[in-house]
Amino acid sequence: MSTVDALIVVAFIVYAVSVGLRHRRQASKNLEEYFLAGRTLSGWKAGLSMAATQFAADTPLLVTGIVAVSGIFGLWQFWIFAVTFLLMGFVLAGAWRRAGVVTDAELTEVRYGGAPAAVLRGVKAFYLGTIINCVSLGWVLFAAAKIAEPFLLWDVWLPPGLFDPLISVVEWVGLPLSIGDVNDPGVWIKTANNFISLVVILAVTGLYSATGGLRSVVATDVVQIGIMFAGTLAFTTIVVSETGGLGAMTDRVYDMFATGGPGGITPNELLAFTPGHGKDVTLTLLSLLGLLWVINSVSDGSGYLAQRSMACRSDHDAKTAAVVFTFTQVVVRSLLWLPLGIGLLLLFPPDPALPVELLQGDREATYIRGMSELLPPGLLGLMLTGMLAALASTVDTHLNWGASYWTNDLYKRFVCQAWLKREPSGRTLVWVARGSNLVILLIALMIMTQLTSINQAWQINLLFGAGLGVVQVLRWLWWRMNAWAEIAAMVVSAAVAPILLSAFGDEQQALRLLLIAAASTAAALLAVWIKGPEDRAGLTEFYRRVRPVGFWGPIAVELGETVEASAGPRRLGRALGAMALCSVTVFCLLIGIGTWLVGSPFPDWLPSRAVWVGTLLLVAVACCPLWYRLGFGGGLGSKVLTD
Numbered sequence: 001m002s003t004v005d006a007l008i009v010v011a012f013i014v015y016a017v018s019v020g021l022r023h024r025r026q027a028s029k030n031l032e033e034y035f036l037a038g039r040t041l042s043g044w045k046a047g048l049s050m051a052a053t054q055f056a057a058d059t060p061l062l063v064t065g066i067v068a069v070s071g072i073f074g075l076w077q078f079w080i081f082a083v084t085f086l087l088m089g090f091v092l093a094g095a096w097r098r099a100g101v102v103t104d105a106e107l108t109e110v111r112y113g114g115a116p117a118a119v120l121r122g123v124k125a126f127y128l129g130t131i132i133n134c135v136s137l138g139w140v141l142f143a144a145a146k147i148a149e150p151f152l153l154w155d156v157w158l159p160p161g162l163f164d165p166l167i168s169v170v171e172w173v174g175l176p177l178s179i180g181d182v183n184d185p186g187v188w189i190k191t192a193n194n195f196i197s198l199v200v201i202l203a204v205t206g207l208y209s210a211t212g213g214l215r216s217v218v219a220t221d222v223v224q225i226g227i228m229f230a231g232t233l234a235f236t237t238i239v240v241s242e243t244g245g246l247g248a249m250t251d252r253v254y255d256m257f258a259t260g261g262p263g264g265i266t267p268n269e270l271l272a273f274t275p276g277h278g279k280d281v282t283l284t285l286l287s288l289l290g291l292l293w294v295i296n297s298v299s300d301g302s303g304y305l306a307q308r309s310m311a312c313r314s315d316h317d318a319k320t321a322a323v324v325f326t327f328t329q330v331v332v333r334s335l336l337w338l339p340l341g342i343g344l345l346l347l348f349p350p351d352p353a354l355p356v357e358l359l360q361g362d363r364e365a366t367y368i369r370g371m372s373e374l375l376p377p378g379l380l381g382l383m384l385t386g387m388l389a390a391l392a393s394t395v396d397t398h399l400n401w402g403a404s405y406w407t408n409d410l411y412k413r414f415v416c417q418a419w420l421k422r423e424p425s426g427r428t429l430v431w432v433a434r435g436s437n438l439v440i441l442l443i444a445l446m447i448m449t450q451l452t453s454i455n456q457a458w459q460i461n462l463l464f465g466a467g468l469g470v471v472q473v474l475r476w477l478w479w480r481m482n483a484w485a486e487i488a489a490m491v492v493s494a495a496v497a498p499i500l501l502s503a504f505g506d507e508q509q510a511l512r513l514l515l516i517a518a519a520s521t522a523a524a525l526l527a528v529w530i531k532g533p534e535d536r537a538g539l540t541e542f543y544r545r546v547r548p549v550g551f552w553g554p555i556a557v558e559l560g561e562t563v564e565a566s567a568g569p570r571r572l573g574r575a576l577g578a579m580a581l582c583s584v585t586v587f588c589l590l591i592g593i594g595t596w597l598v599g600s601p602f603p604d605w606l607p608s609r610a611v612w613v614g615t616l617l618l619v620a621v622a623c624c625p626l627w628y629r630l631g632f633g634g635g636l637g638s639k640v641l642t643d
Contacts, residue, residue: 005381012385013204015223016392020208020216027213030426031102031412034213034433035404036311039097043320045218046308049397050321051328052221053304055228057391058143060337061364067341068262068350068363071270072600073278075334076289082330082586083293083579088301089322090582090631091549091575092476094315096306098546102408104128104302110545111475112483113538118418120483121409123490128303129405132461134440137398138447141198144391145177145448148197150372151384155189158196166192175449201391202441209396210437213430214311217396224389225328231386232336234379239343239370246339250599252346262350262359271342271600273591288510295517297465300472304401319631323582331590339597344370398444403436463500466513467493467520474524477550477572479543480533485524492516492523549575578631585623592616 027034041049066074088096101107105125109117155163170177171188177198178190208216243249254267261270269279275286298305305325312318348366350359371383411432416424424432471489475481496519500512533539536558542548543555549572556568592613594600602612 004378005384008378008381008385009388012223012227012389016204016208016220019219020210020212023212023215023219027211027215028427028430031404031408031429031433033215034430035102035307035400035408037214037218039311040313041218041308041311041317041321043312043317044324045222046312046317046321047324048225048328049218049221049393050305050308050325051333052225052228052390052393053397054329054394055225055333055390056140056143056394057147057387058140059390060232060340061143061146061367063337064341064344064367065360065364067270067338068345069265069360071265071272071279072338072594072598073269073272073275073281077292079330079334079587079590080289080292081296082326083583084296084299084301085305085322085326085329086579086582086586087293087299087473088305088309089319089326090578091572092300092473093309093312093318093322095476095546095548096301096309097312097315097318099310100545101310103404104306105405105409106413108483108486111481111534111542112486113535114483116483116487118413120486122414125405125409129402129409130440130443132297133398133402133405134443134447135461137395137402137440137444140391140394140398141202141444141448144201144388145194145198147368147387147391148201149178149190149194150368152193152197154193154196163192166195170195177449198445201388202395205392205395206399206437206441209399210434213433214307214400217393217400218308218311220389220396221393224386224393227382227389228386229332229336231379231383232333232340235371235375235383236336236340236343238374238379239347240339242374243343243346246597247599249339249343249346253342253599256346256349261345262363263356268601270345271598273594273600274603276603277601282510284508284510284514288513291514291517294473295466295469295513297461297468299469300476302472304397307401307404316632323631326582326586330586331593334590335593335597338594342598347374399437399440402440403433406436406440407433462509463497463512463516464490464493467496467516469517470521471524476548479539479552479555480528481524482528482531482534484527484531488523488527489520492520496520574630578627581623581627581630585620585627588616588620588623592620 026038032038063075099107099110101110103125105121105128108121108124111117112120167188170191174182176182176187176191177194178187180187180190182188208220212219240246240249243252250271253270257265257267257270260266265279268277272278275281293299297303300306301309301322305322308321309318312321344366345363348369350362354362371380371387375383407429412424412429416422468486468489471481471486475486493516496516500516504512536555539555540558543552544559548568550568551572552568591600592615595602595609595616596613599609602609606612606615
């Protein structure tokens with residue numbers, strides 16, 4: 001890494017720390033200022049912050065590996081979440097704001113009542129804030145070590161008197177942070193390098209996140225995603241140029257892999273967006289992709305996505321945030337990564353003798369290799385800063401989000417209010433939140449060192465989330481949902497997940513997800529039938545406060561409205577229409593522009609690729625005024641939605 005590259009990295013660090021210090025006084029006032037930026041975020045800032053959080057440092061590596069092994073069609077497992085994000089925006093974002101809660105766990109005691117709601121809140125806060133959050137953070141830190149290892153060479157920069165004792169310490173601890181034989185001294189040198197890199201990265205990220213709260217997180221996120229996009233665009237341009245340009249790149253794919261690419265994939269399978277040409281496409285897989293947007297752990301936006309919605313200054317901004325996030329996340333970054341992934345596959349061809357199970361890891365490593373070998377000084381610094389910024393944007397959100405559960409739901413609700421019978425001050429809670437950041441970091445670091453043993457835990461998390469998705473959406477749309485329904489879904493998911501993991505292999509993951517979603521949803525509906533709806537007083541208060549769309553007619557009548565005046569189903573229809581039409585725009589833009597960029601195969605019943613691309617782009621543009629009018633325009637229900 002050159003001096004220019006190092007200066008670019010240092011400049012970003014100085015900016016990030018200064019942002020945290022600038023916002024520390026406002027963040028210190030109370031929990032809303034610390035975790036929700038005083039509910040003052042504009043839509044575009046909140047949306048870019050969401051996108052920056054999901055623009056994790058390990059994601060481009062993962063995409064590069066999937067494209068090479070499973071083809072472009074394999075990325076639909078991520079793209080289908082565009083529907084989830086737009087469901088959150090058009091149907092639920094305003095409701096999240098109006099709920100007036102700090103965390104999604106707190107919502108359980110606003111939506112439900114009694115002891116079951118309190119138990120559910122505590123379980124969710126611990127599960128999401130500690131298990132899910134720290135495992136996710138541990139994985140991100142593991143990826144960060146892989147990315148930093150080739151570039152941050154502390155053994156070269158630091159004097160032996162400072163570095164050598166650290167090697168002895170990490171070797172004595174016996175937890176390598178690099179892949180290799182533990183008997184090889186080089187592994188411990190790399191471990192010491194990675195340890196210093198992680199300490200520096202986490203110190204900077206923890207400092208601005210803990211001091212400035214969500215305001216500093218969002219302010220740095222906006223800059224971080226800009227740097228990452230600029231660096232990725234430069235990287236993609238250089239890689240495509242090295243292959244001879246876009247047209248030549250497509251031709252080389254068909255020439256190089258005419259007899260089969262990595263894992264036997266054909267050129268058409270490699271470049272296909274549609275199932276007609278995709279690799280290993282089955283009816284079960286298509287069924288999963290058709291439902292994955294609603295059978296997932298964030299189906300209603302729960303987590304840091306809801307946090308950004310709740311931090312917006314208006315319902316309009318909350319919707320805007322979801323739309324900006326979706327287009328940035330699914331369209332813009334994918335169109336940068338696709339030609340990059342194809343180009344790296346051509347410039348660094350896979351070893352034919354490599355076992356199939358090692359292919360994806362080998363392809364992921366080419367992303368870092370390409371950065372190291374192809375980027376000149378300056379651009380390498382920009383790209384490395386972008387990768388570290390992407391890491392920081394993910395870490396800062398997980399710290400802030402996890403601390404919100406620990407502070408608002410565990411400490412304030414159960415330690416102070418339930419046990420000590422007192423109300424903590426706003427400043428006390430902020431200091432608890434700052435301390436929580438440090439504890440969460442330590443837990444995540446411990447998890448990171450055990451990553452080789454938690455693959456099954458990850459699979460259980462995926463299954464657990466699939467079992468809760470439908471229930472989380474229904475609690476907003478249907479007045480009869482109760483706390484016991486969510487508890488039943490959680491219990492069934494926890495019980496069935498290990499059974500499905502043992503009965504079906506990883507190649508049948510789609511079937512496992514569909515089965516657990518069906519079982520958990522059935523258990524929830526059974527609980528609704530047995531226990532009945534929540535107390536009417538609580539339901540009317542929730543309806544008055546949140547004004548949810550959907551099927552709340554009996555509650556609206558109790559508040560003196562007629563079913564027709566509440567217009568719940570019609571408001572829901574408008575919101576779902578906006579969601580569906582905006583999804584069409586997103587996917588048509590993605591497929592149309594993507595097909596043009598990488599030369600993907602087009603449907604056999606069309607005369608040419610140009611007709612296919614042109615049709616997709618026309619449909620995308622034609623849908624824009626329709627979904628904008630339904631989602632953002634006036635008309636039916638607009639007054640109710642903004643009350």
